[in-house]
Amino acid sequence: MRHPSVTMLMGVLLLGAPGAGAIGVTVGGFGGYNVPILQDDVGPGPLYGMRVKLKSELPFVLQPYFAMVSEGDVDYAEEGIEFTQEGGSFTSFGLDLAFGGYRDEPGISPYFVVGIGAYSRDPGQKYRETLTSFGVDLGFGVVSKVAPMLDFDLSARVLAFMLDEGGSRKSLGIAAGLNYYFAR
16 A cells, blocks of 8 residues: 555654654544445444544544454345345545544543545455555544543544545444543
8 A cells, every 4th residue: 555645744753753752642442333325335333443643732632543444235126126235345544634533631531634545445255355545534523531650531423435446435434442642
């Protein structure tokens, strides 16, 4: 998967952040459910992944991430015959910018997130080829303290990645996870 623009942007942001002052580092895992939007060839399925949060004196939190989604099978009928189309799966590597959501104080901290990523989709059928493309995500969430160095994170994100033949694939991911604070 080669996406020089995504790699370059991540490198610039990550290298630029340390110069902005002390960095807070949080590592977390998440899991949830992904629902296709306007896609009739796949059904809903599980999602899971990992995210790192890097907080500096900048007005946003950098969040490099890795996510995997399993798309569900779809049943349909054609000329009275029932068929099942296998769902596919996709993985993504990306970088989100979160405005808020890095808990410096006890309580609930809401955040808004926007990001870019590289997506690789395996359609699940042998006769279709794997697609690799660029995508974006947009969403919101909240984090809440559950222990001195541990947060609970709940978020919802809409993602869209472009297809070579035109159009895009869109879905809504709802996930919950835990974040561990290594440094503040």
